[in-house]
Amino acid sequence: MTETLVLEDPAEECARRLAAAAAAGSHIALTGGGTPKASYLRLAGMDVDWSGTTLWFGDERCVPPDDERSNYRMAKEALLDRLPSPDEGGPRVRRMLAERGPSAGAEDYERQLRETLGEELPRLDVVLLGLGPDAHVASLFPGQATLDVQDRLAVGVEEAGFEPYVPRVSLTLPVINNARAVMFLVAGEEKSDAVARAFGREPTPEAPGSLVRPHSGELTLLLDTGAASRLATLPE
Numbered sequence: 461m462t463e464t465l466v467l468e469d470p471a472e473e474c475a476r477r478l479a480a481a482a483a484a485g486s487h488i489a490l491t492g493g494g495t496p497k498a499s500y501l502r503l504a505g506m507d508v509d510w511s512g513t514t515l516w517f518g519d520e521r522c523v524p525p526d527d528e529r530s531n532y533r534m535a536k537e538a539l540l541d542r543l544p545s546p547d548e549g550g551p552r553v554r555r556m557l558a559e560r561g562p563s564a565g566a567e568d569y570e571r572q573l574r575e576t577l578g579e580e581l582p583r584l585d586v587v588l589l590g591l592g593p594d595a596h597v598a599s600l601f602p603g604q605a606t607l608d609v610q611d612r613l614a615v616g617v618e619e620a621g622f623e624p625y626v627p628r629v630s631l632t633l634p635v636i637n638n639a640r641a642v643m644f645l646v647a648g649e650e651k652s653d654a655v656a657r658a659f660g661r662e663p664t665p666e667a668p669g670s671l672v673r674p675h676s677g678e679l680t681l682l683l684d685t686g687a688a689s690r691l692a693t694l695p696e
């Protein structure tokens with residue numbers, strides 16, 4: 461089941477849904493890129509009991525955590541620094557140690573996931589994703605072999621298919637598609653083609669977003685009118 465919402469302010473709806481998930485004590489994977497920043501800032505201002513929440517990341521660039529390209533840094537500045545510490549009722553934060561390099565960073569994240577959620581394929585409650593103009597998701601880029609990985613929870617990406625061109629660490633499709641809910645936040649007309657390719661057509665490795673279809677979870681698209689403008693027929 462796909463729920464498609466075309467909204468004037470999808471960032472607000474995203475913040476509301478993340479707040480509800482946090483209040484329910486969830487395992488939530490945050491996304492990077494620029495689009496979610498507005499949402500994280502609003503979420504930081506909401507009155508939420510974070511104490512049962514664990515925040516994960518869908519992908520990371522292989523740079524130090526204080527580098528301006530770091531997804532963690534963006535989330536930290538917009539959200540985490542504004543929340544109480546874990547000892548004072550704030551969320552637990554499990555960041556990707558991507559500064560160790562793509563392979564070591566992916567191995568470590570897989571270990572963190574297994575340690576926290578057990579040996580089975582993890583079932584995250586919410587995976588928030590953005591969509592690149594080339595329809596990439598997390599750091600899974602069009603046509604790359606990482607899209608075929610079935611036996612890993614996190615994967616090292618030696619060559620990014622999109623800027624910033626630094627190696628990455630990314631959750632794999634099996635983990636993303638095993639989530640209870642996957643929520644896309646996509647804004648801007650420059651994403652409209654990618655949105656149509658990811659959600660309006662047949663699945664293809666040339667549009668990684670089209671391979672995100674949770675097996676037994678919900679798929680929600682939070683779009684603004686620009687991003688939705690080429691979705692001729694909205695998916696069911």
Ligand code: 6PG
Nearest residue numbers: 492493494495590591592597598
């Ligand atoms: C990253 C991301 C990536 C992002 C999209 C959209 O590290 O680059 O996590 O998948 O979500 O590229 O990014 P924008 O919101 O900046 O367009």
